[in-house]
Amino acid sequence: MKLLWSLTLLLWVMVGFSQNGTDTRTRYQYQIKRTSTPIILDGLVEESEWAEHGTTTNFINHWPIDEGEAQFQTEVRLTYDDQNLYVMAKCYDEGKRIVQSLVRDNDEDFWGSDNFTVALDPVNTKQSGFMFGVTAGGAEMEGTLTLEGAQTYSSENWDNKWASKTVQYENYWVVEISIPFKTLRYNANQRQWGINFIRGDKRNNVYSTWTQFPVNFNGVGMNYMGSLVWDQSPEKAKGTFIFNPYVTSSSLRDYENSEQNEAQLNSDLGGEVKVALTSNLNLDLTLFPDFSNADVDQQVTNITRFDIFLPEQRNFFLENNDIFANFGTYDIRPFFSRRIGLNDGEVIPIDFGGRLTGNITPHLRIGVMDVQTRRTEEFAAQNYGMVAFQQKVLKRSIIKGMFINRQATSTTTEMEYSKNLGLEFSYVSESGALNTTFMYHNSITPENLGETHFYGFEGSFNSRRFKSGWTYNVVGDNYITELGVNPRLENYNAETEETIRVGYTLVNPWVRYLFFPERENRRFNYHGIRTWHNMYLNNDGTLNERQNNFAYDFEYRNTARMNLIARNQEVNLLFPTELIGDEFTPIPVGNYKFSRFDVQYRSDERKTFVWNTLTGYGSFYNGTRLGAMIQGSFRFRPWGTFGVTYDYNDIRLADGYGNANLHLVRFNGNISFSNKLFLTNVLQYNSRNDNFSAFSRLQWRYSPMSDIFLIFNENHDTTGLGIKNRSIVLKVTYWL
Template sequence: MKSFWPTILFLLPILTFSQYDGGDTRANFKYNIQRATTEITLDAVIGEDEWTEYQPFSPFYNHWPTDTGFAENQTEVKLTYDHQNLYVMAKCYDKGKRIVQSLMRDNRQDYWDSDNFSIVLDPVNNKQSGFLFGVTAGGSEIEGDLTIRGSQTDFSENWDNKWASRTAQYDGYWIVEMAIPFKTLRYNPNQSNWGINFIRGDKQNNAYTTWTLYPLNFSTASMNFMGTLNWDKSPEKAKGAFILNPYVTSSTLRDFEDSEQLEADFNSDIGGEVKIALTSNLNLDLTLFPDFSNADVDQQVTNITRFSIFLPEQRNFFLENSDIFSSFGSYDVRPFFSRRIGIIDGTPTPIDFGGRLTGNVTPNLRIGVMNLQTQQTDDLAAQNYSVGAFQHKILKRSVIKGIFMNRQATSTTQDLEFSRNAGLEFSYVSESGKLNTTFLYHTSITPENYDNTHFYGFVGSFTSKRFRSGWTFNVVGDNYITELGVNPRLENYNAITEETTRVGYTLINPWVRYLTFIDDETKKLNSHGLRTWHNLYLNPDGSFNESQNNFGWDFYYRNTARLTLLSRYRKVNLMFPTGLLGDDYTPIPVGDYSFPWAELRYDSDVRKAFVWNTRLAYGQFFNGTRMGAMVQGSYRLRPWGSFGITYDYNDIRLAEGFGEDQLHLIRFNGDISFSNKLFLRNVLQYNTQGDNFSVFSRFQWRYSPMSDIFLIFNENHDTQGLGIKNRSVVLKVTYWL
């Protein structure tokens, strides 16, 4: 706590910056929607008198890389509706040169790197949550939900629901038409105005343009800077909002490392999900025997830190509407991380059933309740997981939110019978969104009734066009145990005694960035900026534990390329003997270490058919040196194929007797889009650190809206003699009723 008041004094100048008035876009940009007088045919062909009587949203403004002036290539948008759907027509003018990276749906990177058009909606009109629907010029679709993190709008493409679109390309423009069912959206039928905006990706000009005008330091999908959609008559409550999504799977699995298993096990399973709209903006999701075999393969990484790493969640049931549960904590500590449910030490644990209730109870109160039950296995007791969270909007954009988590053993176990966590946070967000700060307090409860179970502090940022800064102050107690969360620094492993000790800490993390924009469009450089960030970790008694001082210079080019120069200086007071390279070498002894590090990064023009990037780094590493190199290249046979390879190399040479090793990670990706409904994804990964060579292939056919057939092949080998470890083949069929 010795550092608390110095940190507050550091933040005071930032907290007292004058507020930027970006303008009330919802008051300044309005559109009056009218009910359709003729039938709308979804064919991307503008029929005679089909759209003529509806007023266009126009003109569009520049948003990135500049936020001044009108768009060079304009977009004409019109809206109408009937008793079932909201209809959108966009006519995207250009010079005939279009980039479509892929036809694969829900591919975030390829979508934003293509010519695209998106509509973003805030049906509750509270600037806290919303939806995005988008289509590329080639017809590839993406949909997702919008949430607030700090003062920025975050987009997740993992939300899926039924809607339709059609695109067609013409000389000098391309057209997209959309039909978005009202039962797909969450809204208040008594609400006569919604938040709305449109985003146009014009990749030939490397530009993003929007209907409303606002600063580029906020994302194109920003909910704070939407316009207003005024309804002549509010949409009625959607009917038929009961959806059944059953599945059936057949699979074979052979574990070749199990000498008693002489042939593959064959299994057939059935299960599914039910989605029920209790109200127009409150939804209940139920699942029975959920199956996640169609989830994407984990991307392997090289870990040479002292702490565990956590791979991202890939399972759709946990990803949809996840922000209500996952938005707590800071980047260093996440109280809730859904991958802790149903996956123990990387091994899936079968889930019997589960349910999730999410949505708005009132325009200002949003809730989330989730409960899941896992099966008992030979090694693990059956568990019940419950999570409840709420977000209550106060002031203009600020939020009070709370969360409670409980893991309860439901069968006999020698392990902890239960583990619970609770937390409360207040997030202040200025009306302009330029300043945000979150104050938080969390605690954990276990049968041992430990002391020092706290996690508290604050985190925030200040953002303007050129100057940006942020701060994190965390205090973590020795016994803040988060079985359903992520707190990697708490667990310290002693490589000699093979014991793990929990040691709390205080983190102080300020950062500052300043950008310089180049107004001359004849220059290759669009902007460049200096940034610096610092991590200071203190032990519970206030003594020094670790620090890292970083300095970077970023160069952003008009052709989308990027160059970054980084330098770091790190100091570590190593409190436990640590083995970084495995059990074959002497662990690094307790002591003080300091080491500099330099790094160069380059990313090429993403609009090209061949794209490449590289990372080169060298520096001291504890009592030795480390050299790192990564090169990645991909070639697109646009729009149907994308083939890429990544090679990540680390050469670590510690002092004599402490080990040296060369770590290799090779990844090959081959994605083929036969159409915008038929996809083949292939991933090969070779990781010497994990002694694993894996082959993953997934065929997907979306034969009907939100209905798929998957065929998945997965095989793992060791990297020594390429001996096979296991092999599985899964056929899964889902249907949206």
């Protein structure tokens, strides 16, 4: 309890140092007016099209330094008509450009290329928004902007209709962007939107922005946008009913099922409907959704005591997903959409679903979701419902709440229902330097159990050089989150084959300090030290586990990075545990102390050949562990990238507890025939999971938001490479 009060006192002391902010939405304004001439996306800056519209320039350095005008400037103009918002950017340079790939919606390749991005906050509340970006080669990326603490993050998984055209010239390149109003969510009677422009000059590894703000905030940060001032309020978008049907034809065979002697041929119809009930409140409906075109999950080697969770990639769950997902802390998430329609990687068909998301007032966002899954031979039909809200208070803070209900809708021997509810208050200072969230959650199940709570707080303080953070979680023995992520709660006893819930308290302070060399011929963008510590206590106050970590980081001007990391860990193991396979004697209950040292290096990502390595060695429970990862890729810009990753772990436990050599190999081959036609290939070999898989996907975006996919997927075991299953899917989508 003394620790809790000490952290709370430190938090409020920091409040006094975090109130000063700058109102960039007043200082930076662009007056937009309706066009009198039709805008044609051709990458040609025709005076007849753009002469009547003002130009904003004088972009400011943002990374790696956040002062002074950019060496190579960017000119931006905007206008609109009844249907679209138009943006034109003229990006000056020396004519030497880096375009990593033509593949759309690739976060790493996009920010690793010369690029231009427009970030929008149409509701003008600094709580959510959109981004639209284009590389010098014409590769597009759109995404949603969400707030986590004081930082803005983008998710490129969101997909919607817009268009662009890029043309390269000798000493500059031009991009023209058209964004339909019906793609956005905004207040129809609002005269000001938040907006910013981000320019990436990858040849010189610098980023510049229209507004000036501290380097410790992301370039798309919603707190430091300027204002887009309309000559008249944009009307509610017309044609706000969108239908996106699909048809699939597939051949599927499970070779491990002795009753299936040949491939099953299936044809399916389904689709999604988007209805803009208001200009900033959207209804998404889906019927028999098919997610076969989603990227394949990357295999990982898991040698921890707890499950790991892979990110959501299904488009239906992504728009405004933050209103449902941004509860809890990094260690506990009460809601995780991958729990719906998936169970240990096995697909459970979804019959229908609906999501209502958006603002009902300028300061109140809501989310309502309902999804129905189908009954299968192994799983009962389920209905998943969730309601969430975010109410903005003070200048940047929010109060948010959620209620989740999972209800079996067919006969089942499992738990008939489970419910979760929670309330949180997120304080964010005006400048964004300080943020912290106080939270209380509970769960309800038919057993009427006790100790069903989860409460605590999490936050951070963020200045240019000094950064710190804290997490304090108290989790009851029976805080059950069937639709969430809470990996530490459930502990597996390898001898009795029982799973036992054990509550805990987590204390996690962290500190980081950066040095920014100021010499013109400096070798580093920055270097600095960081330390983070996790201490898990049992409910009686005894130590469950501690993790003490220290690291020194270097980022070179040429984009290379190096990290030196020392780790020390102590575990009071409560149950016999398997780490490397059930063929060995489980590690017994006891106290274990072990240390490890890692070296990680990533080479200059602008080169044709890029490599990355991570090597570490140390003690591991009652033995040792050697880990090594090496990754290399050839980039034949911009049409192809081919890479191999090899992850090796040599684990040697004490006599009688086993030794293991674990291998994970992944090959990626991506080919861009154009910025509309892509071929993705992934081969993965994982000895830990006894699986070898081959995945190939051909995608042709023949019209905006309309695609043809041809997908091949095959899995084998790693011993005799016997085939487990094979599928071939043809999917066609069309945006009406």
